[in-house]
Amino acid sequence: MRVFIADGAERTSLAIARSLGKRGIEVHCGESYRFSTTALSKYCKKSFIYPDPQKDCKRFIDSLEKILKAEKYDALYSSREVSTIPISYNKERLDHYTKVVFPDYPQMLMTHDKSKTIKLANEIGIPTPKTYFIETIRELEQISDQIEYPVVVKSRYKTIWKDEKPVMLKVTDKNYVYDKDQLFSITTEILDKSGKMPLIQEYIPGGGYGVEILMKNGETKAFFMHKRLREYPISGGASTFRESFYNCDMVNLGLRLMSSLKWHGVGMVEFKLDERDNIPKLIEVNGRFWGSLPLSIASGIDFPYLLYDLLINGNDNSIVNYPEGIKCRWLIPGDLLWFLSAISRNKSKFKVLKEFFTFRGTYYDIISMKDPLPTIGALRGLIKQFLDVVSGRRNISGEVQ
Structure with a gap:
């Protein structure tokens, strides 16, 4: 019994490793740098370094495939959207070597x-915030006077891919909009980054x-x-x-x-x-x-x-x-x-x-007193993120610049 867990820096991956490791399942993990949070866990028996999926999705999948080929794993787990979505997209390819635990793309x-x-929730009667589905700036101009503020303007996708590199569009303070000028500003920014008009939702x-x-x-x-x-x-x-x-x-x-x-x-x-x-x-x-x-x-x-x-x-x-x-x-x-x-x-x-x-x-x-070393990994990851922000490689939300 052996599994591979991607995204070793994530606390979710650590939780998966501890869960399975305690059951006697051998855990291997991967991350884009050494001594990640999960790699330092006593439940992780082996760790690998692969290309950062936030920098090059194709190289990440190619490297992951080589790891899965070389070792025999029952299942492949991951926890970040930036890796889970590409894994799901390439599920048929990776399923040749192990069981991908996520649904088809x-x-x-x-x-x-x-x-x-x-839209699906609306069709089956599940309550949602009032949502404006718009396709062009012209449509936004036509409805902007009808909108009741505040609203939340968010990308349709938290992560999109351009030239094999993900662009992350998280919801932060700037996505909460209180007037028409802010509405057009953040809408234009999301459109420029994602290539698609965002959702405009009632604030709940x-x-x-x-x-x-x-x-x-x-x-x-x-x-x-x-x-x-x-x-x-x-x-x-x-x-x-x-x-x-x-x-x-x-x-x-x-x-x-x-x-x-x-x-x-x-x-x-x-x-x-x-x-x-x-x-x-x-x-x-x-x-x-x-x-x-x-x-x-x-x-x-x-x-x-x-x-x-x-x-x-x-x-x-x-x-x-x-x-x-x-x-x-x-x-x-x-x-x-x-x-x-x-x-x-x-x-x-x-x-x-x-x-x-x-x-x-x-x-x-x-x-955890029973598994203390991951805390050191978390601190190391925090320092790495801080240095990336100071150097301009990432913003404060962790998104690659």
């Missing part, structure tokens, strides 16, 4: 393209939630749900602190959406609970492993192993029960960045300090 595209996701005030699933051809085998307690950027980003939660309406909506896709594998459906009408509104779908994966594992829903057991061993036992209130934290660097941002914005410094320095009863994405 046409299915992945339904979650990768936010326009397709929102309220907390963020995630419904995580494992399905076999649209049939639910496991689900889990979490509530975001903190995220970075504060305006909306990756969760840095979250807890297990259950809301029947959101779970049913998430399962209905993914079942309509005949989904085969894992995924995460993100909602906001609209504080104006208390109705969950669909935000997006990740057709891959998600950043808060360590929380579901800590709560007893071990998605990496359940996926392995389903796809490799052929077992399809269902597991849907878990305790609420389990908390998990991405301290380095996620929650540290939240703290620095929150304390600079918030007038109540004491409240921020009290929230941040509460440690009791909390699990951690990376930090």
Whole structure:
């Protein structure tokens, strides 16, 4: 029993390695540099260096194929969109050597393209933010006076590829638009970068939630749900602190959406609970492993192993029960960045300090006394990112310049 896990720097990949390694499955991992977070785990028996998929997608896939040819693996896992989408696109090619654990590319595209996701949700009656689907600047000019601000202007794709190099278009503060001038400015910027007009969506005030699933051809085998307690950027980003939660309406909506896709594998459906009408509104779908994966594992829903057991061993036992209130934290660097941002914005410094320095009863994405070395890998990765930002190779969001 042996698997290969790409994206060794990611805390999600570390969670996958720990999950499978504890089950006696031999883990190998890959990353674009040595001594990544996952490579330093005691559960990783061998590590490889391959070309950075953020710099050259083709060379990444070619190198990955050589690794898979040379070793015998039961399955190939990855965690970042920048690698998962190319792997899915090349699934037929890579499936010659191992089992790719993600759906075929046409299915992945339904979650990768936010326009397709929102249109499907509207067709099957799942609540979404009011969304404007526009194809030209001329159309935007015609509707700009009808739009109620604030709105969120976002690329249809979080990642697009140009000449084998990905361009990442994350949602940051600048995507929240409060007037017509801002609307045209950010729309033009996204159009120039992606070649496609963005989505314009109603801003939904309220907390963020995630419904995580494992399905076999649209049939639910496991689900889990979490509530975001903190995220970075504060305006909306990756969760840095979250807890297990259950809301029947959101779970049913998430399962209905993914079942309509005949989904085969894992995924995460993100909602906001609209504080104006208390109705969950669909935000997006990740057709891959998600950043808060360590929380579901800590709560007893071990998605990496359940996926392995389903796809490799052929077992399809269902597991849907878990305790609420389990908390998990991405301290380095996620929650540290939240703290620095929150304390600079918030007038109540004491409240921020009290929230941040509460440690009791909390699990951690990376930090573990039983597996301590990945923390060093995370710090190394943080320093590398910082140097890349200072040198201009990446921006503050981690996107290659």
